[in-house]
Amino acid sequence: MPRYLLPATLFILLLTQCASPPSTDSAPADAPKRPNILFIMSDDHAQRAISAYTDELIETPNLDRIADGGMLFRNSFVTNSICAPSRAAILTGKYSHINGKIDNLSPFDPDQWTFPEALHEAGYRTSLIGKHHLQAVPQGFDEFRGLIGQGEYWQPTFVHNGDTLPEESGYTTTIITDYVLEELKRNAAGDQPFLMLYWHKAPHRNWMPDTADLPGLLDKRYPEPATLRDDYAGRPRAAHADMRIADMFTSTDLKVSGDYQNPDPGTGGATFITDPEWDNITNFNYLMGRLSPEVRAAYAPFLEEVGKQWLEVKGTDRELGWRYQRYMQDYLASVKSVDDNVGRVLDYLDASGLAENTIVIYTSDQGFYLGEHGWYDKRFMYEESQRTPLMIRYPPLIEAGSAAEELVLNIDLAPTLLELAGSQVPADLQGRSLVPILRGETPEDWRDAVYYRYYQQMNSYHRVARHEGVRDERYKLIHFTEPGYEGYELYDLQEDPTEMENRIDDQALAAEQERLMKELAAQREKLGVVD
Numbered sequence: 026m027p028r029y030l031l032p033a034t035l036f037i038l039l040l041t042q043c044a045s046p047p048s049t050d051s052a053p054a055d056a057p058k059r060p061n062i063l064f065i066m067s068d069d070h071a072q073r074a075i076s077a078y079t080d081e082l083i084e085t086p087n088l089d090r091i092a093d094g095g096m097l098f099r100n101s102f103v104t105n106s107i108c109a110p111s112r113a114a115i116l117t118g119k120y121s122h123i124n125g126k127i128d129n130l131s132p133f134d135p136d137q138w139t140f141p142e143a144l145h146e147a148g149y150r151t152s153l154i155g156k157h158h159l160q161a162v163p164q165g166f167d168e169f170r171g172l173i174g175q176g177e178y179w180q181p182t183f184v185h186n187g188d189t190l191p192e193e194s195g196y197t198t199t200i201i202t203d204y205v206l207e208e209l210k211r212n213a214a215g216d217q218p219f220l221m222l223y224w225h226k227a228p229h230r231n232w233m234p235d236t237a238d239l240p241g242l243l244d245k246r247y248p249e250p251a252t253l254r255d256d257y258a259g260r261p262r263a264a265h266a267d268m269r270i271a272d273m274f275t276s277t278d279l280k281v282s283g284d285y286q287n288p289d290p291g292t293g294g295a296t297f298i299t300d301p302e303w304d305n306i307t308n309f310n311y312l313m314g315r316l317s318p319e320v321r322a323a324y325a326p327f328l329e330e331v332g333k334q335w336l337e338v339k340g341t342d343r344e345l346g347w348r349y350q351r352y353m354q355d356y357l358a359s360v361k362s363v364d365d366n367v368g369r370v371l372d373y374l375d376a377s378g379l380a381e382n383t384i385v386i387y388t389s390d391q392g393f394y395l396g397e398h399g400w401y402d403k404r405f406m407y408e409e410s411q412r413t414p415l416m417i418r419y420p421p422l423i424e425a426g427s428a429a430e431e432l433v434l435n436i437d438l439a440p441t442l443l444e445l446a447g448s449q450v451p452a453d454l455q456g457r458s459l460v461p462i463l464r465g466e467t468p469e470d471w472r473d474a475v476y477y478r479y480y481q482q483m484n485s486y487h488r489v490a491r492h493e494g495v496r497d498e499r500y501k502l503i504h505f506t507e508p509g510y511e512g513y514e515l516y517d518l519q520e521d522p523t524e525m526e527n528r529i530d531d532q533a534l535a536a537e538q539e540r541l542m543k544e545l546a547a548q549r550e551k552l553g554v555v556d
Contacts, residue, residue: 059218059446060419061383062144063374064438066115066222067363068108068156068229069403070389072414074360082247082395083357087368088416091387095418096427096463102475102496103391103435106403106410108229109133109158110480111390111435116140116159118439118454121478122554126159128481135161138451140439141220147448150217152208155201155224170204172197176226178233178359179316194317196235198227198359202366206373213377218446223370227359228393230401231277231312234358236323243330247353249346252523255398259527260514262505267296267488268394268402270348275335276309278401279351283310285332286339294402294487349396356395384419384445386438397523404489406477406503407524411496419445423463431462432475432498455552473497476548483507493554495545500534502541515541 072078076085077092078099103111105121113126116139126133142165145151152168156176163169170185181197183190193200205223212219234242257264274293275281283306293305313321331351338347367387374380392410394400403410413435417423422445436456443450444458461468474497483490490507501524503514515529515538528534548554 057447058382059149060421061212061218061379062149062220062442062446063370063383063385064220064222064442065224065367065370065385065387067225067227067360067387067389069391069393070228070360070363070414071393071395071409072412073395073409074228074357074393075414077416078414082353083360085360085364087364087371088387090368090371091385091416091418092426094420094425095385095416095423096429098415098417098429098431098433100430100432100498101388101413101415101434102411102432102477103413104476105478105480106391106405107479107481108390109160112158115390115435115438118436118451118456120436120455120476120552120554121480122552122556123455128485130481130485133159133161135159135164139165140442141165141222143443143448143451144220144446147446148217149446150212150215150219151221152219153222153224154204154208155222156226156229157224168208172226175229177312177315178226178231179320181226196362198225198235198362198366201225202369205370209370209373209377209379213379220442220446225363225366227363228356232352232355232359234355235362236320238358238361239323239327242354242358243327243334245354245357246350247357249349250396252398252525253345253349253396255525257398262490262492262507262510262512262514263398263405263407265483265488265490265510266400266405267292267294268400268404270352270396270399270401271345273348273352273401274305274309276305277312279335279348280328280331280355281335282306282313282328282332285335296488297484297486345399352401353395381420384417384442386418387414387416388435388438389413390435402487404479404481404487406479406492406494406496406501408518408522411477417459417463419463422460424465427465429462431467432472432496433459433462434475474544474548476545476552476554478554483510493545493549495541495548497541497544500537500541502538502545504545 074083075088077089077097104114107129109129110121110126113124113133117124121127141151145165151166153163153166154170157163157171170183173182176197178197180192182192272292273279274289274291275286276289287306289305338344374383391403392412393403394409397409437459440450440454440456440458441460444460474495476495478493479491490505490510492503492505494503499519501516505512513529514527516524
């Protein structure tokens with residue numbers, strides 16, 4: 026393997042998988058028909074990039090169909106804002122310190138309980154198609170067709186029921202959806218209820234659009250967030266992070282080829298890499314070289330124009346604005362392809378008659394920064410990455426066009442789906458079923474605060490200090506535990522929704538600070554946090 030690819034292997038987890046045998050369990054003949062479940066998840070999809078939440082950046086008419094036909098959750102959060110740990114939390118219904126997947130590099134125990142395996146044992150036909158991203162063999166699936174590690178936007182390689190397939194030609198978002206439609210047709214022809222995890226790679230970095238979306242892409246303009254030029258005053262941990270758009274790779278991230286900039290001046294969040302032979306221009310050339318001749322030809326005029334624009338703005342006061350637009354153009358084009366392909370699947374549900382008895386969920390493994398605080402990526406407990414989109418449609422239960430304001434977590438999805446499927450919810454799950462909320466009823470004892478914990482070492486990608494915290498409807502307390510960066514931050518989200526003013530020393534909030542300190546201790550005790 027070329028040395029310039031070695032850092033990327035931190036994200037590439039080779040999967041092998043053996044198909045699980047079909048369950049022999051079956052429901053009694055007079056039992057009510059159990060719902061099908063289509064669980065759609067994207068990677069790094071910010072709420073602000075879905076028009077059901079706001080149309081300031083993009084129209085997503087197909088994703089909006091899920092919200093329009095069901096419930097939109099306005100206060101949906103993750104427990105640990107990084108890809109693999111969030112997926113583990115969703116599958117197990119438990120926080121990272123319980124399921125063991127605390128960061129992208131730690132192992133995931135494949136023998137522990139997961140909700141797909143529970144539904145498989147209860148007689149569901151189960152499938153996972155797309156991005157899995159856990160360093161373990163996924164168990165409890167009749168059909169598994171997973172990308173290797175992060176996967177690629179073009180020419181992907183899949184592992185299918187234990188066999189690594191030849192590289193496929195085409196755009197990954199579309200190919201995943203093609204396989205999803207094949208599996209749905211197989212399910213429609215059978216008599217088993219099904220659970221399908223339809224999990225996209227997009228819009229994960231490095232945001233490569235489909236060739237159909239390249240024409241006119243460089244002409245699109247998006248409003249800059251008010252905090253794009255944040256100076257991080259009073260927030261030293263934010264200042265230390267290496268995730269600024271100003272420091273993105275100009276090559277793999279912004280698509281400036283070596284013909285226009287060599288070497289790449291960006292850090293790309295990889296300041297911990299000290300290998301002098303590592304070169305991101307070479308890495309970009311490798312990625313482009315993987316494309317088919319037809320795709321390379323389609324990208325050629327696009328890359329030429331990107332390079333010319335870069336030469337005009339680099340080193341000027343226009344550079345950051347150009348970088349922001351370049352990032353958003355590719356990120357939102359990747360979102361558009363997800364929306365287009367989800368539309369294909371929703372159309373099939375309607376045409377096949379499956380829609381009425383199928384629970385459709387759309388979420389992301391976490392939120393993402395779209396220029397807020399000058400950033401891309403996730404990890405922090407700040408709003409843009411702690412929040413995640415969540416929409417659920419199920420016509421027999423959920424009022425169309427409804428919305429929920431309650432504080433909900435990604436660990437709530439496992440108990441919710443088990444209850445809707447008529448299966449027992451294990452007592453040790455830390456999430457709570459959303460079924461009462463889906464009915465329009467808020468339990469009197471529903472949570473009024475959520476706990477968050479980020480574990481990955483600072484000497485890793487993006488240099489984010491380890492931290493934990495609690496958030497209620499108005500206030501947020503963050504405790505940074507990284508040696509050398511210890512301390513607290515306190516935010517009034519009503520007065521300061523963009524979290525620009527750390528008020529930890531403000532006597533006006535002394536009572537709230539004391540209350541949240543107690544809440545943090547109570548959450549740690551309740552959840553079994555011991556470190």
